[in-house]
Amino acid sequence: MKTKEINLVIIGFGVIGKGFAEVLADKHDFLRANYGVDLKVTAICERDGSVVCKKGIDLDNVVELSLNNNLKAHENWTTLKSLDVINKIRSDIVLELTPSNIETGQPGLTHIKESLKRGMCVVTSNKAPLAVEFSQLQKLAKNSGAELRYEATVGGALPLINLRKHALQVNNINSVQGILNGTCNYVLTKMADEYVSMDVALKEAQNLGIAEADPSYDINGIDTGAKVVILANSLLGMDVSFKDVAVTGISDVTTEAIELARKHNHVIKLIGDVERLDVSPRLVPINHPLNVSGTLNAVTISTDIARDITVIGPGAGGKETSSSLFSDIIDIIRSK
Numbered sequence: 001m002k003t004k005e006i007n008l009v010i011i012g013f014g015v016i017g018k019g020f021a022e023v024l025a026d027k028h029d030f031l032r033a034n035y036g037v038d039l040k041v042t043a044i045c046e047r048d049g050s051v052v053c054k055k056g057i058d059l060d061n062v063v064e065l066s067l068n069n070n071l072k073a074h075e076n077w078t079t080l081k082s083l084d085v086i087n088k089i090r091s092d093i094v095l096e097l098t099p100s101n102i103e104t105g106q107p108g109l110t111h112i113k114e115s116l117k118r119g120m121c122v123v124t125s126n127k128a129p130l131a132v133e134f135s136q137l138q139k140l141a142k143n144s145g146a147e148l149r150y151e152a153t154v155g156g157a158l159p160l161i162n163l164r165k166h167a168l169q170v171n172n173i174n175s176v177q178g179i180l181n182g183t184c185n186y187v188l189t190k191m192a193d194e195y196v197s198m199d200v201a202l203k204e205a206q207n208l209g210i211a212e213a214d215p216s217y218d219i220n221g222i223d224t225g226a227k228v229v230i231l232a233n234s235l236l237g238m239d240v241s242f243k244d245v246a247v248t249g250i251s252d253v254t255t256e257a258i259e260l261a262r263k264h265n266h267v268i269k270l271i272g273d274v275e276r277l278d279v280s281p282r283l284v285p286i287n288h289p290l291n292v293s294g295t296l297n298a299v300t301i302s303t304d305i306a307r308d309i310t311v312i313g314p315g316a317g318g319k320e321t322s323s324s325l326f327s328d329i330i331d332i333i334r335s336k
Contacts (some may be wrong), residue, residue, distance in 0.1 A: 005038045006333060009091040009120075011045045011082045012098035013071070013110050016125050016152070017112055018063050019318020020095065020325055025059040027326075037333055045082040046071060052078050052089065082107070086114045093121045093329060100128035102222055102242060105151040112137060116144045125152035129227035131242040134233045135178060147335065150234075150327035153181060154227045155297045158270040158313045161234050162327055165300070171303035173235050176274035178290055178299030180227045183211045183218040184250050184270040189293045192258050192267060198251070210295055221249035221279040228272040228279060232300045235301070236274060248280040267291055299306055 024031075024039060031037055033223050041055040051057055053076040065071050086094065094115040100108040109129035115122050117140070125129075130137065132151055141148035151161045164173065179185050183205055190201035202219070205211035217223045225247040233239040250270050261268050266283040269290060273279070284290050289310040292298040297315030302308050314320040 003032055003036050003038050003050050004333075005040060006093065006327075006329075008039060008041045008093050009043045009045070009089065010041060010095045011085075011108075012095060012096065012126075013044050013046050013062075014097065014099070015065055015318040016321050016325075017044070017095070017097045017318075018066055019320075020097070020322040021059045021063050023319055023322040023326070026064075031330075035330060035333065039300065039329070042091060043080075043085045045070075045080075045085050048072075048079075048111055050080045050082070050085050051076050052076055052080060052085065054089075067202070075186050083114060085107045086111065086118065086120075090118075091118060091120055093123055093332060095325065096122055096124040096126050096129075098126055102128045102131060102217070102226055105129040105132035109133060112148070113140060116140045116146050117146065119144050119146050121147040121149070121332050123149045123152070123325055123332070125150075125325065127153045127223070127226040127230065129231075131229040134229065134241065135239050149332060150230065151328050152321050152324035155299060155311070155313040155315070155324075156182075156317060157323045158297055158299060158311050158315065159324070159327065160231065160299055160301070160311060162324075162331070163309075163311065164235050168301070168303060168306060168309075171305045172214060173301060173303050174275070176235055176299065177271055178232050179269055179292060179297050180224045180272045180299065180309075180315065181218050181221075181270060182295035182297060183215060184221075184224070185235045185292065185297070185315075186210050186295045187219070188250060188253065188258070188268055188270065191255055192262065193293075194260070195255055197255060219249050219251055221247040224270060224272045224279045228274050228277060231272075231274045232277060238277075238308045240277060245277045245279060250281050253281050 044051045051074045095109045105128045108126040187201040225245040265286045269284045271282040290298045298312045300310045
């Protein structure tokens with residue numbers, strides 16, 4: 001099989017960026033043998049500079065340096081910022097993996113726009129830009145002839161957007177709802193299983209690295225709301241942004257409420273209802289498919305032909321999310 005070289009730029013080298021790099025290092029030969037592509041990372045961008053090597057970066061080495069917070073020690077470290085790399089270094093695909101502000105979509109929104117304007121395809125795990133300017137980004141991608149793929153923005157490893165694209169083409173999707181935040185699900189599960197307060201459950205989640213030091217985006221339902229926007233636009237054909245979603249988090253859920261739900265054979269889960277553009281704690285029957293534990297995500301897609309399909313799996317994690325990133329990358333390569 002003839003091998004085609006594909007150059008990648010990674011913007012944001014946090015948990016997801018490192019996870020992707022580790023998987024690419026492991027799967028490089030597999031991708032060459034099965035898809036005829038040589039995926040080469042030519043730049044990795046962080047806030048204060050970038051590693052740039054047009055011949056391809058040694059991924060094992062750069063991951064090790066990053067884990068030791070010593071990326072600047074790399075022999076190819078430069079002071080080039082993300083936008084400098086986008087404008088000066090031509091790549092086939094830009095991976096936008098930064099954390100961004102839900103109100104502005106920045107800095108990821110600018111990264112995505114500039115990459116598309118230059119005709120470079122974008123694969124992203126970044127929810128905020130799509131939650132703020134979904135339709136505008138789609139138009140920009142169409143006008144530029146570049147692809148914009150975002151499976152990794154919702155549900156980590158769960159194949160939701162590509163499931164619609166590749167397996168449910170003839171179905172009308174009537175509704176989509178589910179658990180879209182692993183931190184909230186872990187906290188609610190802990191409270192239910194061990195009858196502890198939210199503060200105790202959240203503290204354990206932080207100690208385990210499941211929750212951020214500032215967990216407000218998760219606990220207040222903001223993260224789930226952003227994902228609802230993306231699913232509403234991509235699966236239900238809506239044209240909405242984050243401001244259109246009614247969001248209520250789990251901060252007011254008490255152990256007493258959880259115990260009362262249990263007595264009536266229910267659990268309390270934070271549910272993102274895509275059709276209704278709503279995020280709120282809801283009662284879920286104990287034997288319902290959406291009653292999943294720990295950090296798992298679960299989404300039910302209701303259709304006219306396939307009926308109800310529930311997808312369950314890891315909603316976060318670097319390596320797990322890389323599964324969705326690779327799905328989009330391979331899709332782009334096939335389409336080209």
